[in-house]
Amino acid sequence: xxxxxxxxxxxxxxxxxxxxxxxxxxxxxxxxxxxxxxxxxxxxxxxxxxxxxxxxxxxxxxxxxxxxxxxxxxxxxxxxxxxxxxxxxxxxxxxxxxxxxxxxxxxxxxxxxxxxxxxxxxxxxxxxxxxxxxxxxxxxxxxxxxxxxxxxxxxxxxxxxxxxxxxxxxxxxxxxxxxxxxxxxxxxxxxxxxxxxxxxxxxxxxxxxxxxxxxxxxxxxxxxxxxxxxxxxxxxxxxxxxxxxxxxxxxxxxxxxxxxxxxxxxxxxxxxxxxxxxxxxxxxxxxxxxx
Amino acid sequence: xxxxxxxxxxxxxxxxxxxxxxxxxxxxxxxxxxxxxxxxxxxxxxxxxxxxxxxxxxxxxxxxxxxxxxxxxxxxxxxxxxxxxxxxxxxxxxxxxxxxxxxxxxxxxxxxxxxxxxxxxxxxxxxxxxxxxxxxxxxxxxxxxxxxxxxxxxxxxxxxxxxxxxxxxxxxxxxxxxxxxxxxxxxxxxxxxxxxxxxxxxxxxxxxxxxxxxxxxxxxxxxxxxxxxxxxxxxxxxxxxxxxxxxxxxxxxxxxxxxxxxxxxxxxxxxxxxxxxxxxxxxxxxxxxxxxxxxxxxxxxxxxxxxxxxxxxxxxxxxxxxxxxxxxxxxxxxxxxxxxxxxxxxxxxxxxxxxxxxxxxxxxxxxxxxxxxxxxxxxxxxxxxxxxxxxxxxxxxxxxxxxxxxxxxxxxxxxxxxxxxxxxxxxxxxxxxxxxxxxxxxxxxxxxxxxxxxxxxxxxxx
Numbered sequence: 034x035x036x037x038x039x040x041x042x043x044x045x046x047x048x049x050x051x052x053x054x055x056x057x058x059x060x061x062x063x064x065x066x067x068x069x070x071x072x073x074x075x076x077x078x079x080x081x082x083x084x085x086x087x088x089x090x091x092x093x094x095x096x097x098x099x100x101x102x103x104x105x106x107x108x109x110x111x112x113x114x115x116x117x118x119x120x121x122x123x124x125x126x127x128x129x130x131x132x133x134x135x136x137x138x139x140x141x142x143x144x145x146x147x148x149x150x151x152x153x154x155x156x157x158x159x160x161x162x163x164x165x166x167x168x169x170x171x172x173x174x175x176x177x178x179x180x181x182x183x184x185x186x187x188x189x190x191x192x193x194x195x196x197x198x199x200x201x202x203x204x205x206x207x208x209x210x211x212x213x214x215x216x217x218x219x220x221x222x223x224x225x226x227x228x229x230x231x232x233x234x235x236x237x238x239x240x241x242x243x244x245x246x247x248x249x250x251x252x253x254x255x256x257x258x259x260x261x262x263x264x265x266x267x268x269x270x271x272x273x274x275x276x277x278x279x280x281x282x283x284x285x286x287x288x289x290x291x292x293x294x295x296x297x298x299x300x301x302x303x304x305x306x307x308x309x310x311x312x313x314x315x316x317x318x319x320x321x322x323x324x
Numbered sequence: 325x326x327x328x329x330x331x332x333x334x335x336x337x338x339x340x341x342x343x344x345x346x347x348x349x350x351x352x353x354x355x356x357x358x359x360x361x362x363x364x365x366x367x368x369x370x371x372x373x374x375x376x377x378x379x380x381x382x383x384x385x386x387x388x389x390x391x392x393x394x395x396x397x398x399x400x401x402x403x404x405x406x407x408x409x410x411x412x413x414x415x416x417x418x419x420x421x422x423x424x425x426x427x428x429x430x431x432x433x434x435x436x437x438x439x440x441x442x443x444x445x446x447x448x449x450x451x452x453x454x455x456x457x458x459x460x461x462x463x464x465x466x467x468x469x470x471x472x473x474x475x476x477x478x479x480x481x482x483x484x485x486x487x488x489x490x491x492x493x494x495x496x497x498x499x500x501x502x503x504x505x506x507x508x509x510x511x512x513x514x515x516x517x518x519x520x521x522x523x524x525x526x527x528x529x530x531x532x533x534x535x536x537x538x539x540x541x542x543x544x545x546x547x548x549x550x551x552x553x554x555x556x557x558x559x560x561x562x563x564x565x566x567x568x569x570x571x572x573x574x575x576x577x578x579x580x581x582x583x584x585x586x587x588x589x590x591x592x593x594x595x596x597x598x599x600x601x602x603x604x605x606x607x608x609x610x611x612x613x614x615x616x617x618x619x620x621x622x623x624x625x626x627x628x629x630x631x632x633x634x635x636x637x638x639x640x641x642x643x644x645x646x647x648x649x650x651x652x653x654x655x656x657x658x659x660x661x662x663x664x665x666x667x668x669x670x671x672x673x674x675x676x677x678x679x680x681x682x683x684x685x686x687x688x689x690x691x692x693x694x695x696x697x698x699x700x701x702x703x704x705x706x707x708x709x710x711x712x713x714x715x716x717x718x719x720x721x722x723x724x725x726x727x728x729x730x731x732x733x734x735x736x737x738x739x740x741x742x743x744x745x746x747x748x749x750x751x752x753x754x755x756x757x758x759x760x761x762x763x764x765x766x767x768x769x770x771x772x773x774x775x776x777x778x779x780x781x782x783x784x785x786x
Binding site: 123125128130153154155156157160161163165167168169170171179180183184230233234237 | 588589665667668669670671672673674675676677678681685686689690
């Protein structure tokens with residue numbers, strides 16, 4: 034771990050290109066990220082993570098803590114690697130051909146990329162919600178019950194019923210679908226489908242929920258509902274959300290991380306990032322000069 | 325000028341029309357300020373002239389060739405002596421045959437009378453005139469058509485739109501030919517079947533348990549009852565198709581799952597075409613593979629187990645047919661499995677499902693309608709398959725469910741009924757058409773269901 038934590042001089046040589054933008058700022062690690070990358074009570078920690086797609090270096094030396102019961106937003110222009118980073122956290126990148134991940138990622142101090150770690154078990158602990166709602170073409174009930182059934186979480190049908198109901202309640206969908214649990218999940222509206230996907234992720238009781246632009250395919254009203262839901266879910270879960278909407282990041286998150294071309298440029302309290310960005314690139318992005 | 329030569333000349337003429345049309349368009353564009361002021365590209369003007377040169381001439385040529393022999397024969401008959409014209413149509417046909425033989429220098433079956441010689445000369449001169457006239461008419465039509473189109477060429481002529489309209493018509497004609505051919509086949513099978521059902525009642529054909537299509541030619545002939553109960557054929561077809569599907573569906577489906585879900589891209593790129601080669605092997609090759617290799621193997625294995633196996637067994641034919649059908653199932657299923665969106669798999673993986681759980685619980689159910697469609701297409705292929713069963717399953721129409729026995733299928737019986745000399749007023753020959761009709765209805769039904777199922781599946785994700 035110490036090897037990845039660099040010194041000031043490392044940072045100066047590693048990121049000479051933007052030395053001018055960093056004048057007078059405190060640089061915490063050798064990847065050159067501005068701001069506080071660690072937190073007091075981390076749920077997940079990443080240290081010096083690099084991701085390659087074949088020859089393409091998609092994520093460069095990212096070090097970041099994700100605190101318990103916080104919502105952390107990842108923002109940045111398209112192709113900056115924020116979704117790739119998110120998919121490292123539950124090893125979804127394993128399914129991508131030619132993808133290679135180096136560095137350390139831990140969940141509750143257990144190495145996620147360790148040989149001993151079963152990605153199947155990991156993904157039950159680190160759930161994921163995708164950009165486009167992707168309910169299974171199965172009844173709503175079976176959509177929710179899918180995860181619990183696979184992991185043998187429910188001992189009886191009654192218990193399973195309870196998990197389905199509580200998951201749907203937590204996702205704020207219960208009242209809308211309780212009379213049609215036997216109808217296909219694909220028949221719901223876009224916003225309902227996305228909440229169904231969130232309920233499906235909750236049903237296996239994960240610790241962390243990763244959300245990859247969960248509202249980009251939804252209308253403003255459905256988006257508002259999801260955002261409300263994210264805020265409620267923070268009581269019980271740690272949430273990492275990738276978003277293209279800076280307003281959304283500002284509304285739902287406590288911390289914000291700004292990615293640029295595979296580098297983690299700046300991390301900080303959301304209010305600080307949006308009111309007083311310290312890095313020139315962050316400022317340019319949130320003031321809408323590019324992205 | 326012979327017809328192929330004429331067509332070649334017409335094609336040359338068309339090429340000339342293209343070049344001239346193109347050149348003229350460039351020439352007229354010079355006066356109007358360059359090619360950019362033409363309505364269409366010069367090649368469209370060329371094509372326009374070429375199509376006008378080719379199509380009317382070709383149409384007339386086709387009509388001429390189609391009606392030439394009828395008209396020429398009619399003219400020859402009119403010049404024959406009175407008593408010959410009085411002959412019945414059959415005998416007149418024989419006379420005309422001799423006339424034709426005489427003109428082409430073949431052996432003639434009767435004494436060459438002066439009348440016959442005169443008729444032959446007449447025929448010869450008529451054919452010569454016809455060929456010459458055809459050449460003149462067709463080529464001049466080509467020149468006129470191309471010339472008129474060529475004269476029309478001006479910067480304002482919408483050659484592109486006109487060419488596209490003509491191409492449109494050609495496309496319609498091409499598809500109509502396919503449709504009318506199908507309709508023609510169906511109607512001919514239908515009419516012959518109706519003739520058959522006049523002699524053999526439909527109920528005894530569809531529900532009769534005894535198939536023995538030999539009809540007694542003489543009253544004292546033995547063993548020729550002429551029973552047309554097709555049930556043994558249906559059960560034989562069902563038995564062999566069933567065995568084939570038992571082989572093809574599991575193997576094909578598992579191969580498809582492996583190829584689409586587990587195999588690396590490189591392996592898939594090699595394995596899929598290789599698997600599809602199976603579909604390219606001629607069925608007659610499968611046939612002798614079944615008859616000479618598999619059937620003895622099955623028999624020996626059966627004997628070793630103490631079973632009585634016929635040397636031509638349904639099992640052997642079914643096994644080989646199953647191998648033949650594997651690519652139909654695997655290739656189509658592979659396509660539908662690949663069409664299941666990656667987001668479904670991602671959703672399952674993200675919930676902590678393993679790959680096999682994902683395949684079983686998400687991918688296969690989502691692809692199921694398409695897989696069913698592919699299986700139905702494979703079934704109709706199995707039912708219609710002939711060569712393998714002719715060679716490996718035997719000919720005896722037994723009503724049995726024993727796969728070790730020799731059975732026969734609908735297609736095999738159609739082949740045996742129509743091989744050799746036939747008389748088209750006998751129910752034995754006509755039975756083939758009735759069987760063909762049944763086969764057609766069944767496979768058509770299966771295809772319709774399969775296409776419907778596949779289409780319904782497609783709508784789900786788009």
